[in-house]
Amino acid sequence: DIQVTQSPSSLLASLGERVTITCQTSQSITNNLNWYQQKPGQAPMLLIYYATSLQTGMPSRFSGQYSGRSFTLTITSLEPEDIANYFCLQHYSAFTFGSGTKLEIK
Amino acid sequence: VQLVESGGGLVQPGKSLKVSCSASGFTFSSYGMHWIRQAPGKGLDWVAYISSSSGTVYADAVKGRFTISRDNGKNTLYLQLNSLKSEDTAIYYCASDYGGPDYWGQGVMVTVSS
Numbered sequence: 001d002i003q004v005t006q007s008p009s010s011l012l013a014s015l016g017e018r019v020t021i022t023c024q025t026s027q028s029i030t031n032n033l034n035w036y037q038q039k040p041g042q043a044p045m046l047l048i049y050y051a052t053s054l055q056t057g058m059p060s061r062f063s064g065q066y067s068g069r070s071f072t073l074t075i076t077s078l079e080p081e082d083i084a085n086y087f088c089l090q091h092y093s094a095f096t097f098g099s100g101t102k103l104e105i106k
Numbered sequence: 107v108q109l110v111e112s113g114g115g116l117v118q119p120g121k122s123l124k125v126s127c128s129a130s131g132f133t134f135s136s137y138g139m140h141w142i143r144q145a146p147g148k149g150l151d152w153v154a155y156i157s158s159s160s161g162t163v164y165a166d167a168v169k170g171r172f173t174i175s176r177d178n179g180k181n182t183l184y185l186q187l188n189s190l191k192s193e194d195t196a197i198y199y200c201a202s203d204y205g206g207p208d209y210w211g212q213g214v215m216v217t218v219s220s
Binding site: 001032034036038042044045046049050055083085087089091095096097098099100103 | 210
């Protein structure tokens with residue numbers, strides 16, 4: 001089974017700050033990783049698919065990159081509405097979620 | 107795309123429950139579908155997947171106890187939950203698949219307790 005290690009588990013950041021969240025997989029999955037945003041009391045929403053593609057309707061301040069087994073989600077300038085939990089998911093072999101990152105305003 | 111789950115509730119340990127997901131706004135029969143759960147205050151836990159041709163994949167934690175199925179004539183996805191345990195208590199979400207889950211329903215709560 002493919003393991004997904006997500007970090008950090010929680011993050012305090014200031015408005016306007018650049019934020020980065022990372023997922024590391026236990027084996028190569030090429031670009032088969034998605035990022036999801038879940039706001040309090042809501043269902044998750046697809047944010048980034050196939051590691052780098054921004055889902056339609058999501059703000060352009062969100063971006064995804066990867067190198068080997070390391071994947072990053074970046075918010076270029078944090079907005080109040082970005083407060084949420086963020087999860088990665090590998091879909092190369094079955095499906096495995098990362099443990100999540102809780103993003104809060106400092 | 108709209109996905110609406112139903113059928114949740116309170117059930118005793120060892121008992122069974124069937125939850126449903128009604129789909130609209132897309133050609134349901136052409137897409138794979140997922141069930142994903144989230145225990146209270148916890149992260150996301152992938153449960154099961156069914157392809158457009160009804161091939162299935164399960165998480166180890168539910169294999170042999172849960173069954174995913176679909177009725178393309180009714181545009182409905184199902185999850186039969188048997189031999190329920192307290193650790194199965196969670197919100198159960200259905201989601202359509204396009205390179206992993208893309209559109210999600212709002213979820214249905216399943217509580218396993220005596």
